[in-house]
Amino acid sequence: MKKIVRFGVSIPQDLLAKFDKIIDEKGYTNRSEAIRDLIRDFIVRHEWEVGDEEVAGTITIVYNHDEAEVVKELLDLQHDYIDEIVSSLHVHMDEHNCLEVVVVKGKATRIKKIAERLISLKGVKHGKLVMTTTGRELV
Structure with a gap:
């Protein structure tokens, strides 16, 4: 099993409220799962931008x-x-x-x-x- 790392993020309260509303609508059970998906999407977009993969x-x-x-x-x-x-x-x-x-x-x-x-x-x-x-x- 891969090691899980915890980290803190500082963001404006109203931005977090909007994020929480959307992840609730989409059915995520917690912020961590939604953030993992966002990071994966960021990585995929980078693969396309670089063009080597x-x-x-x-x-x-x-x-x-x-x-x-x-x-x-x-x-x-x-x-x-x-x-x-x-x-x-x-x-x-x-x-x-x-x-x-x-x-x-x-x-x-x-x-x-x-x-x-x-x-x-x-x-x-x-x-x-x-x-x-x-x-x-x-x-």
Whole structure:
């Protein structure tokens, strides 16, 4: 079992009150668990900023499938980045709109480039890169 370290934090009372309200809404049993999650998120974001580590994530886009080029470009892009694109999920939202979730893993700089290319395609109505970690470096 890993050693647990206790430390003190000084913050304004009103900031702590807001924090306590949110962690209660989210169902945390105590501040320590919420702070651990915040620290892990901080570490994951740093992995993405540095760009040297292998990272993982999802790119989610909503697009109009009637735009002929978007479907072709989507497929071409997935073949161009075959080493980084692990999987994709396609959902028909209605008669014109589709949701595509692309699971990616690789160097952060490459993953960001893939996301930028996907999200900027003509016909894409909304897109978002959700960055996470392979978990290898997290405790």
